[in-house]
Amino acid sequence: MADYNVIVIGAGPAGYATAIRCAQLGMKTACIDKWSNPAGKPSLGGTCLNVGCIPSKALLDSSHHYEFMQTQAVAHGIQCENLNIDIAAMQARKNKIIKILTQGIAILFKKNKIISFQGTARLSTDKQVEITALDGHKKTLTADNIIIATGSVPVQIPIAPTDDKWIVDSAGALAFESQPKRLGVIGAGAIGLELGSVWNRLGSQVTILEALPDFLATADRKIATAAQREMKKQGLNIHLGANVTSTTIANDEITVTYQDKKAEQKLIVDKLIVAVGRKPNTEGLGAAEIGIEINARGFIQVKEHRETTIPGIYAIGDVIGGPMLAHKGSEEGVMVAEHLAGQLSKMSYETVPYVIYTRPEIAWVGKTEEQLKAAGIEYKVGQFPFMASGRARAYGDTSGMVRIIAEAQTDRLLGIHILGTSASELIAEAVLAIELKSSAEDLARTIHAHPTLSEAIHEAALGVDGRMIHA
Numbered sequence: 001m002a003d004y005n006v007i008v009i010g011a012g013p014a015g016y017a018t019a020i021r022c023a024q025l026g027m028k029t030a031c032i033d034k035w036s037n038p039a040g041k042p043s044l045g046g047t048c049l050n051v052g053c054i055p056s057k058a059l060l061d062s063s064h065h066y067e068f069m070q071t072q073a074v075a076h077g078i079q080c081e082n083l084n085i086d087i088a089a090m091q092a093r094k095n096k097i098i099k100i101l102t103q104g105i106a107i108l109f110k111k112n113k114i115i116s117f118q119g120t121a122r123l124s125t126d127k128q129v130e131i132t133a134l135d136g137h138k139k140t141l142t143a144d145n146i147i148i149a150t151g152s153v154p155v156q157i158p159i160a161p162t163d164d165k166w167i168v169d170s171a172g173a174l175a176f177e178s179q180p181k182r183l184g185v186i187g188a189g190a191i192g193l194e195l196g197s198v199w200n201r202l203g204s205q206v207t208i209l210e211a212l213p214d215f216l217a218t219a220d221r222k223i224a225t226a227a228q229r230e231m232k233k234q235g236l237n238i239h240l241g242a243n244v245t246s247t248t249i250a251n252d253e254i255t256v257t258y259q260d261k262k263a264e265q266k267l268i269v270d271k272l273i274v275a276v277g278r279k280p281n282t283e284g285l286g287a288a289e290i291g292i293e294i295n296a297r298g299f300i301q302v303k304e305h306r307e308t309t310i311p312g313i314y315a316i317g318d319v320i321g322g323p324m325l326a327h328k329g330s331e332e333g334v335m336v337a338e339h340l341a342g343q344l345s346k347m348s349y350e351t352v353p354y355v356i357y358t359r360p361e362i363a364w365v366g367k368t369e370e371q372l373k374a375a376g377i378e379y380k381v382g383q384f385p386f387m388a389s390g391r392a393r394a395y396g397d398t399s400g401m402v403r404i405i406a407e408a409q410t411d412r413l414l415g416i417h418i419l420g421t422s423a424s425e426l427i428a429e430a431v432l433a434i435e436l437k438s439s440a441e442d443l444a445r446t447i448h449a450h451p452t453l454s455e456a457i458h459e460a461a462l463g464v465d466g467r468m469i470h471a
């Protein structure tokens with residue numbers, strides 16, 4: 001008999017959610033994770049809790065308060081002299097949040113009787129995992145099923161090798177001890193924009209270099225264009241079509257050479273963040289060695305129910321690709337756990353929401369106009385600007401809009417795109433509406449509390465049929 005019904009490798013949002021759901025369903029479950037805090041103790045929660053979603057949002061919130069005090073407080077009648085930012089205190093707050101949340105996962109594991117191992121896992125057979133602890137001790141566990149949730153790591157580029165001092169990845173950028181005067185960022189994806197925003201709000205001169213000609217190429221064009229305009233107003237210098245070709249470090253500064261449409265250009269900065277994407281993490285896992293298929297981009301290949309090419313071994317989260325987002329991985333994990341318990345389980349990839357936590361926030365679910373045009377699907381659009389929202393005006397940020405796209409013939413919701421304050425929260429209603437296969441009319445007939453930002457969704461839904469009240 002195997003030691004466990006299920007071994008989960010990785011305790012990021014994909015792995016820990018899976019382990020908890022497996023345990024809830026009565027499976028004897030172990031979870032192995034190698035992450036440790038500076039004291040060498042386990043720090044569950046993976047990239048998301050340790051160096052991703054949570055710490056970035058903690059710093060975004062701190063920097064937002066600082067920017068608010070500098071630029072908007074006076075209009076509220078709030079006077080503040082000698083405003084200062086204490087970077088060490090800001091980082092300590094962020095670290096405390098990480099500590100509370102990572103310890104919370106350990107408590108959840110205990111509550112659900114999940115056996116947690118700290119160490120690096122390697123698949124030795126299709127039913128056996130070898131764990132190497134931090135002190136080098138090895139242990140072997142067996143299981144009926146194994147779930148790989150080893151996540152992803154930042155892509156490194158040889159033209160800008162990270163050195164933890166001058167050139168850093170996203171983890172390094174979340175740990176700056178002082179504020180760089182001039183900050184460069186390579187990559188204008190979600191991570192580059194969020195980290196660039198943090199330091200821009202605190203007063204750094206931030207330049208973001210992006211190789212692609214379009215800003216946020218996968219977002220709705222009107223939303224992306226408006227977002228770029230807003231970020232420019234905030235002083236974020238975003239160069240599109242700027243392909244970084246080399247970096248040199250001399251005299252305490254970094255020279256970044258890039259090629260744009262016109263010529264070769266140079267940017268001189270004090271720190272450089274490399275945010276050019278993330279790649280699947282299968283290093284040392286032994287997956288390929290036991291016959292698990294890995295594709296050309298390094299992602300583990302999966303079939304229905306996220307089963308790998310070896311029966312009984314599943315893979316979920318960033319390591320299999322698709323949207324590299326925490327909630328995508330968690331939902332996949334729950335789906336696998338319920339499948340193992342013999343339940344009918346499915347996950348709807350069409351309704352995975354995307355969020356970028358800039359100011360204004362950007363959030364969407366479903367299709368963009370561009371995708372629908374390319375697919376030859378006829379659609380109609382309702383658009384409502386936050387400028388016309390009473391709640392947005394009271395709040396003090398009227399930038400952005402809600403755009404709702406519905407199928408022309410059936411009125412079925414196909415995509416909802418939001419640029420604005422709290423878009424990350426507002427998108428939940430949009431996800432639910434699309435998940436329930438609602439029509440724009442359903443949203444238009446749903447009563448929204450006044451005054452709320454969510455009224456903008458209501459108005460945009462009315463707008464699909466040309467009957468907005470406030471615009």
Ligand code: FAD
Binds near residue numbers: 034170326
């Ligand atoms: P991970 O979170 O990467 O966890 C994998 C775990 O497996 C890690 O703990 C790792 O140490 C462990 N592991 C790997 N190999 C082994 C092994 N051989 N043995 C034992 N353990 C192993 N996503 C969002 O949805 N919203 C956001 O706002 C957001 N913000 C982000 C901000 C930043 C700066 C970054 C970097 C990422 C952000 N992401 C965000 C992405 C999100 O963090 C990832 O999509 C998510 O963490 C993936 O979850 P996962 O469980 O698949 O992998």
Ligand code: AMP
Binds near residue numbers: 209
């Ligand atoms: P994401 O994958 O969403 O995190 O975004 C990473 C971004 O970095 C992509 O938009 C890439 O186009 C961009 N990128 C990758 N390599 C370079 C480079 N050498 N110079 C500038 N931008 C780059």
